[in-house]
Amino acid sequence: MELKLADVQAALAKLYSHYPEAGHNGDSLRQISADYFEDLTDDRTSQAEFLQAVKLARRRCKFFPKIADIIELRNELRANPIRKPVAGLIEESMERTPEMQAEGELNLEIIRVMISQHVNPEEAREIVFARAN
DSSP, rough: OOOOHHHHHHHHHHHTTTGGGGOOOHHHHHHHHHHHHHHHTTTTTTHHHHHHHHHHHHHHSSSSOOOOHHHHHHHHHHHSOOOOOTTTTTTOOOOOOHHHHHHHHHHHHHHHHHHHHTTOOOHHHHHHOOOOO
Protein backbone atom coordinates (compact mmCIF):
# COMPACT_ATOMS: atom_id res chain seq x y z
CA MET A 1 0.00 0.00 0.00
CA GLU A 2 1.20 3.51 -0.81
CA LEU A 3 2.64 5.57 2.02
CA LYS A 4 0.63 8.70 2.86
CA LEU A 5 1.56 11.80 4.83
CA ALA A 6 -1.14 10.91 7.38
CA ASP A 7 0.60 7.55 7.97
CA VAL A 8 3.87 9.32 8.74
CA GLN A 9 2.18 11.90 10.98
CA ALA A 10 0.32 9.24 12.98
CA ALA A 11 3.39 7.01 13.35
CA LEU A 12 5.67 9.87 14.44
CA ALA A 13 3.06 11.21 16.86
CA LYS A 14 2.78 7.77 18.43
CA LEU A 15 6.56 7.37 18.38
CA TYR A 16 6.94 10.72 20.18
CA SER A 17 5.11 9.27 23.19
CA HIS A 18 8.09 6.91 23.60
CA TYR A 19 10.64 9.77 23.36
CA PRO A 20 9.15 12.80 25.19
CA GLU A 21 12.68 14.01 26.00
CA ALA A 22 13.03 14.84 22.30
CA GLY A 23 11.12 18.02 23.15
CA HIS A 24 9.06 18.20 19.98
CA ASN A 25 5.89 20.24 19.76
CA GLY A 26 3.05 20.28 17.26
CA ASP A 27 4.91 22.51 14.80
CA SER A 28 8.10 20.48 14.88
CA LEU A 29 6.24 17.16 14.54
CA ARG A 30 4.31 18.54 11.56
CA GLN A 31 7.54 19.70 9.86
CA ILE A 32 9.41 16.48 10.66
CA SER A 33 6.50 14.43 9.29
CA ALA A 34 6.52 16.39 6.03
CA ASP A 35 10.29 16.02 5.67
CA TYR A 36 10.25 12.30 6.49
CA PHE A 37 7.39 11.78 4.03
CA GLU A 38 9.31 13.54 1.27
CA ASP A 39 12.46 11.49 1.89
CA LEU A 40 10.57 8.21 2.15
CA THR A 41 8.49 8.74 -0.98
CA ASP A 42 11.65 9.69 -2.90
CA ASP A 43 12.93 6.22 -1.95
CA ARG A 44 9.58 4.56 -2.83
CA THR A 45 9.00 3.32 0.70
CA SER A 46 5.70 1.48 1.10
CA GLN A 47 3.36 1.95 4.04
CA ALA A 48 4.19 -1.55 5.32
CA GLU A 49 7.96 -0.96 5.08
CA PHE A 50 7.64 2.35 6.92
CA LEU A 51 5.50 0.94 9.72
CA GLN A 52 7.87 -2.02 10.18
CA ALA A 53 10.88 0.33 10.25
CA VAL A 54 9.19 2.54 12.87
CA LYS A 55 8.46 -0.52 14.99
CA LEU A 56 12.12 -1.54 14.79
CA ALA A 57 13.21 2.03 15.59
CA ARG A 58 11.06 2.00 18.71
CA ARG A 59 12.85 -1.14 19.83
CA ARG A 60 16.39 -0.15 18.87
CA CYS A 61 16.81 3.62 18.98
CA LYS A 62 17.75 5.21 22.28
CA PHE A 63 16.67 8.64 20.98
CA PHE A 64 13.89 9.87 18.70
CA PRO A 65 14.86 8.37 15.33
CA LYS A 66 16.16 10.57 12.56
CA ILE A 67 15.12 9.91 8.98
CA ALA A 68 18.52 8.25 8.45
CA ASP A 69 17.64 5.74 11.20
CA ILE A 70 14.28 4.95 9.60
CA ILE A 71 15.81 4.54 6.14
CA GLU A 72 18.62 2.35 7.49
CA LEU A 73 16.08 0.10 9.21
CA ARG A 74 13.91 0.05 6.09
CA ASN A 75 16.95 -1.04 4.05
CA GLU A 76 17.68 -3.75 6.61
CA LEU A 77 14.09 -4.96 6.26
CA ARG A 78 14.39 -4.98 2.48
CA ALA A 79 17.55 -7.09 2.73
CA ASN A 80 16.03 -9.42 5.36
CA PRO A 81 12.23 -9.41 5.08
CA ILE A 82 10.24 -10.36 8.15
CA ARG A 83 8.61 -13.72 7.60
CA LYS A 84 5.14 -14.23 8.96
CA PRO A 85 4.77 -17.34 11.15
CA VAL A 86 2.72 -20.21 9.82
CA ALA A 87 -0.86 -19.78 11.02
CA GLY A 88 -1.49 -21.57 14.30
CA LEU A 89 2.15 -22.16 15.23
CA ILE A 90 2.75 -18.91 17.07
CA GLU A 91 0.03 -17.01 18.87
CA GLU A 92 0.18 -13.42 19.93
CA SER A 93 1.35 -13.39 23.54
CA MET A 94 0.71 -9.72 24.25
CA GLU A 95 -2.84 -8.62 24.76
CA ARG A 96 -3.59 -5.00 25.45
CA THR A 97 -5.30 -4.46 28.77
CA PRO A 98 -8.02 -1.82 29.10
CA GLU A 99 -5.55 0.28 31.10
CA MET A 100 -2.96 0.09 28.33
CA GLN A 101 -5.60 1.04 25.77
CA ALA A 102 -6.77 4.01 27.87
CA GLU A 103 -3.20 5.23 28.37
CA GLY A 104 -2.52 4.99 24.64
CA GLU A 105 -5.68 6.93 23.80
CA LEU A 106 -4.76 9.61 26.35
CA ASN A 107 -1.26 9.97 24.86
CA LEU A 108 -2.68 10.26 21.34
CA GLU A 109 -5.13 12.95 22.47
CA ILE A 110 -2.29 14.90 24.11
CA ILE A 111 -0.29 14.70 20.88
CA ARG A 112 -3.33 15.80 18.83
CA VAL A 113 -3.67 18.87 21.10
CA MET A 114 0.07 19.59 20.77
CA ILE A 115 -0.21 19.56 16.99
CA SER A 116 -3.50 21.43 16.65
CA GLN A 117 -2.87 24.11 19.28
CA HIS A 118 0.92 24.47 18.94
CA VAL A 119 1.61 23.86 22.64
CA ASN A 120 4.22 21.89 24.55
CA PRO A 121 3.46 18.47 26.10
CA GLU A 122 2.75 19.82 29.57
CA GLU A 123 0.28 22.42 28.29
CA ALA A 124 -1.40 19.81 26.09
CA ARG A 125 -1.76 17.46 29.06
CA GLU A 126 -3.40 20.24 31.10
CA ILE A 127 -5.82 21.01 28.25
CA VAL A 128 -6.79 17.36 27.86
CA PHE A 129 -7.32 16.90 31.60
CA ALA A 130 -9.34 20.13 31.81
CA ARG A 131 -11.63 18.85 29.03
CA ALA A 132 -12.15 15.58 30.89
CA ASN A 133 -13.24 17.36 34.10
